[in-house]
Structure formats: structure tokens, C-alpha cells
Amino acid sequence: MDKSSIESVNVFWFRRDLRLTDNAGLYHALKSSKPVIPIFIFDKNILDKLEEKADRRVEFIYAALGEMQAVLAARGSSLEVYYGTPLDIFKQLATKYKIDTVFANHDYEWYALEREIAISKLLKEQGISFQTYKDQVILEKAEVVKDDGTPYTVFTPYSRKWKSILNEDHLRPYPTKKYFNNFYPQPAQSILSLSSMGFTPPGKTFPSKSLKEELIKKYAEQRNFPAIAGTSKLGVHLRFGTISIRELAAHSRQLSETYLNELIWRDFYHMILWHFPKVGRGKAFKPQYDTINWRKDTGEFECWCKGQTGYPIVDAGMRELNETGFMHNRVRMIVASFLSKHLLLDWRLGEAYFAEKLLDFDLAANNGGWQWAAGSGCDAAPYFRIFNPRLQTEKFDKELKYIRRWVPELESFDYPKPIVDHDFARKRCLEVYGLALKQK
Template identity: 65%
Template sequence: MEQKVSLCWFRRDLRLEDQAAFYYALRAGIPVVPVFVFDTNILNDLEDKQDRRLTFIHAVLEEMQEQLQQENSSLDVFYGTPEAAFAHWTSKYSVASVYANRDYEPYARSRDAAIEKQLRQKGISFHTYKDQVILEKNEVLKDNGEPYTIFTPYSKKWYDKLTFFYLKPYPCKKYIAHLHRQPSVKIPSLKEMGFVAGKQLFPSAALPEALIKHYDTTRDFPAINGTSRLGIHLRFGTISIRALMQHAMQLNATFAKELIWREFYQMILWHFPHVVGSSFKREYDKIAWRNNTVEFERWCKGETGYPIVDAGMRELNTTGYMHNRVRMITASFLTKHLLIDWRWGEAYFAAKLLDYDLAANNGGWQWAAGSGCDAAPYFRVFNPTLQTQKFDKDLQYIRKWVPEFEGFDYVKPVVLHEEARKRALEVYGKALKKA
């Protein structure tokens, strides 16, 4: 009789230690086959055939494969739709059950529901676990059972709820002998999938402890190496949020708070999935955006005539990263100064950011536009000049990315700050009065 196996489906949890689904799959005692899908439902929408994130994922999978080969095991990687992947795997192996970690994005939820149904029809159980956040869904609610929409009370309740139980690591190595033994299965190359490997040095997954200790005083200055750069590792799960939070709580309360913001936005996405295409505060959908395509193009290229904005956009276009303070400045500029729909900017960041995460990106853009939960009020319009004086007063960041900004050949401002601010207040005020 053919040996029964379990499949552990890796998604945004690309590591072999302290990984919830992998731990529970191994502990169950049935030989475990780690699997991954290069999902064409997602990949077919990527316009950039040199998408750096794909290069990152591919490199991480190859590292995981090397680790698994040392255990005489292998990842089984499929290129296609998840439905086709599971049709393939359930014919290749005698599958008893499938293990995966929960993903809270709308596409992921519908995908998982479809796969669970497909597996159930074959008598295969589907088990999901919490892994990418410490507290999920309904674990942090108001006393009346409703979800929070303001961060500060949410974070207080989050801390009240937290015990070591939630931060405890999953000791996968303890059960690693329960992996299914098989020869290495070839991972499809980027070229076979129609992509080109991007030349990119990715940030280290090692926690920069000395940097984190001073995070609260350095994080707002884009010319300083003052942020962790761990976003891409959190996004794809190459580090454990539990391990990171334990370090954060010991090292710097401000850094820990940023990690809780990440959980807050995941919770908002779960309870209010309409934020994906609409404003959290519905009345903000009545704003009469100008949506000038020429001005949008100038913003995308970093040619607005506002050096701090242009520096941020050029950093993003060149590296796939943008400093968090500058993300706020560029987003405010697009939505307030140019009166361009926040969804345009959100989509541009989604295409370019290495650490793109739907919940955080959406939350950040709606915060800047004033339309989100716990957002900046609409009449708060960042002044790029004042932001520069506060956070890049020696112009180091600007000089790096916009070397021509002091010369005659630097572009003229696309709009004047005071005029743009006045126009934004009028347009926002008009729309919200109607509501």
C-alpha cells in the first residue's frame, strides 16, 4: 500500500524553524512533503518581468531546498494555479492532509476556501494556523465584541492580552525526522516562468540590535541607517514575528509599537475587507479627485520639483525600498497636493515595494489620504519644505537621489504648496460636507 503523506503548503512563511503549520504537520507523525505554488493568478498580473520580489522568493526557496536536502527531503514547487497544483500533488502522493498558515487577504481567503473544497471532495483534511501575526482576527476586540478602529486602545488591549504563550516558538527541528524522504525535486527557474532574475542585494534577515536600540531617535531621518529594513523578511516570513517581537520588546518600545501597527492593519483588513477598493470612511469616496495623468507620471518618476518627494520616488524606483517617513510625505503629496486618488499611489507602491504588504500599504495610503481608520485629519497637509528642514536638514538624502536639485536643470514645482493646500482643503471640505 502506498505510504500516506501530509503536505505543508508554504506561502508567506518561508522558513523551516518556528513555523506553525510546519510544526503541526511534522508533529502529527505522518511524513511531510513541503510544497510551494508559484501562483499564476498572481504572477500573470506582474508587469515587470524583473520583479525583485520573485528573485527574492526564488533565492529563499533554493536555500530551503538545500536545508531539506540535508534531511534527504525536498520541496515540491509547482508553477500554475493552486487548483492545478493540488490536482498534481494529490495524484503524485497519497495525501492524508494539508497544513497551511492563515493569510488574511481577500484573494488568499477565497483561494483557501476553494482549495479546502477541492481537498474535501477527495477526503483530504485542510488545517490552518496562525503564524504571520501574534494576535489575529477576533483575539483583540473591544469589550462589546466589536473590532477596534483606533490604534491606541487597540494596542493597549493587545498588550493586555499578550502572554508568553503567544510568543513561544514552534520547535520544528524536534520533529524534523518526520519529513518525507525523497530525492530533490527541481524548482522551476525564473526563466521557465517567463521572468528574469533581478540584480539586487537584499537586506539581511539578522536583527540589527544596536540599531533597534536607538530606533525611536533615528527612524525619522532618511539619510541615516536608522530602520530595521526587515520589511521584506516579515512579508515573506523568512523571520518569525514571535522571535522579532520578543527582541523588540526588550530593545525598543517604539519598534515594538510599529510591529503592533502591522497587526492592527491585518485586523482591519480581516474585519473590513471593503478597504481594498474603497475608503474605510465611506464618505471619502465622494472626493472629486483631479487624477491628472501627466502630474501622476511626474510623481512616479520623481520629477515633481519638490526634492524630498522626488528623492523618495527615485529611491523606490531604484531599490524597491522607501524610507517610512518619506512614504508618508510622498503619499500626502500625491493625495493632497495633486489631488490624485490614493488608489493610484497604492497600486504604484504595490508594484514597486520589495516589502509590499496589502494590509500595511492600504492602511498607510488611507492614513495619508485621511480616508482610513485612525487617519490623519484631512486638513493635515504635509509641507515638503518643512519636512525637509525637520528630517533632512543637511540635505544628505536629497543630494544622494536628486543631485541636480540646486541646478538650473532641476524641474520647476508641479504645483505651489500654498495653492495646493488651499485647493485640497476646498475639495475635501466640499466632499465631506455632502456626506
């Protein structure tokens, strides 16, 4: 095709930023001098690895794309949705359009970075530039470092520095709506169906993305009690970018420092992933923890996965996860500690299971949380801190409301006996961890 007489365009590549408002990369694309074609690629390299073909996260993405398409169609434009490998899709796009620049937002995961290297190389060969912007976190990479330029590995001093650096510019929304007329004019295209990609929509509802101000105000006092609706459940929206982290941080800064700290933890773990990419590839942050002699017991792992350990708070959490794709934050710590310390099974097994099941799965946060629980991560709980499920229950679910919701057979003969004794498990964990950590 002779493209010399064709109007040149820019492309915005949606990835984990599925919204048209307050989107950094989209803003810069729309402010450019070329009409913008928005695209999304259902990446075969990712989707083909999903064993569950009724994956709710794929359905969530599909719903978000539909919302954006409705807005674009009303303005005489269209989102272009593709299914394939990004390299192949960009080869097609470079043939179909005369592209000047491809815009996107930063991603920090190892696969996304490798993908970008390949895409950048392809585009450069075609004379197309590739520009990316910070969008999914407030402060990234080396924006928050120690005075000597090295990265923080402990959260508290990191958070203090984060707060001292933060200014209004970091939270100012990008006014994308002002430039919506710069979308490439074309009839709305139909979005390919999930079934055409081999997926079946489970058809369940998702948490609302509306900000509940009263909940945020009470977050500090309610967040640890799983029977209370005291957490925002906005994780899936932050993961896929259907809400703006800037908007959420700006609101929470006025409403709850405790909630703001949770958002800072997100930045912290993404910073850790950036500076220490090995943690995203299965390595312990603290290398000596890779020498722990983990047990191998597929039967006990299956009991943990199914919520059949005989420890009610653990079983309730796992059943909630399996049924809803969500698990209360306090309970996540309890079940992670139980797997890695009571059962002495490799934390990577749990990390992978959460990656498969969690609606809000995010590599940086998931890895950070698991390594914290196992003791192997930065700023982790010390290895000798072992959650006692019974004491955690007395403290955070004393009336058993949460447990009875998910373990209705609790007081019947059908409920299993504990698969391991707490005191025995604690002693075993301390011995095995201690032996590994004495090695130099």
C-alpha cells in the same frame, strides 16, 4: 493509480512563511503521524499580473526557496516547487500522493481567502482535510477587540489592549527542528528556473535578515531621519516570512517599545483587513471619502512616479523606491500626502504604484498607510493635516544628505520647478475635501 497500498502523507503548503524554523503550520504538520511533503506554488494567478518580469520579489522568493531546499536536501528530503494555478496543482498532488491532510498558515488577503475556499472544496471532495494556523502576526482577527466584542478602529487603544493581552505563549517559538526527521524522504528535486516562468532575475542584493540590536535600541531617536540607516529594513523578510514575527517581537519588546509598536501596527492593519475586507478591494474605510472629486492628470501622476515634481524630498523618495524597491517610512508618508493632497490625485493610484514597486509590499499595511495619508482610513490623519514638504525637509533632512543622494541635480538648471504651489494646493485640497465630507 491504485493508492490503497501507498503510504499516506501530509502536505505543508508554504506561502508567506518561507522558513523551516519557528513556523506554526509546519510545526503542526511535522508533529502529525504522517511524513510531510513541503510544497511551494508559484501562483500563475498572481505572477501573470506582474508586468515587470525582472520583479525582485519573485527573485527574493526564489532565493528563500533555495535556502530551504539546501537544508531539506541535507536531511534526505526535498521541497517540491510548482508553477501553475493552485487548484490545478492540488489536483495533480491528489493524484500523485495519498494525502491525509494539507497544512498551511493563515492569510488574510481577499485573493488568498477566495483561493482557500476553492482549495478546501477540492480537498474535501477528495477526502483530504485542510488545516491552517496563525503565523504571520502575533494577535489576529478577533483576539484584540473592545469589551463589547467589536473591533478597534483607533490604534492607541488597540495597542494598549494588545499589550495587556500579550503573554509568553504568544511569543514562544515553535520547535520545528525537533521533528525534521518527519519530512518525507526523497531525493532533492531541482527548483524550476525563473526564466521558465518568464522572469529575469535582476541580480541585486536584499536587506539582511539579521536583527541589529543597536539599531533597534536607537530606533525611536533615529527612525524619522532618512539619511541615517535607522530602520531595520526587515519588512521584506516579514512580508515573505523568512524571519519569525514572534522572534522579532520578543527581541524588540526588550529593546525598544517604539519598534514593538511598529509590529503592533502590522497586527492592527491585518485586523482591519479581516474585519473590514472592503478596504482591500479599493474602498475607503470612511465611506464619505469615496465621494471626493479626485483630479485626473496623468502627466502630474507620471511626474510623481518618476520623482520629477520639483519637491526634492518627494522626488528623492520616489527615486529611492524606483531604484531599490525601498522607501524610508517617514518619506512614504510625505510622498503619499503629496499625491493625495497636493496633487489631489486618487490615493488608489499611489497604492497601486507602491504595490508594484515595494519589495515589502503587503496589502494590509500598504492600504492602511495610504488611507492614513489620504485621511480616508481608520485612525487617519485628519483631512486638513497636509504635510508641507519644505518643513518636513527642514525637520528630518536639514543638511539635505538624503535628498542630494537621490537628486544630484538639485541645484542645477536641470531640476524641474515645482509642479504645484504649496499654498495653492493646500487651499484647493481643503475646499475639495470639505465639499465631499459635508455631504451625508
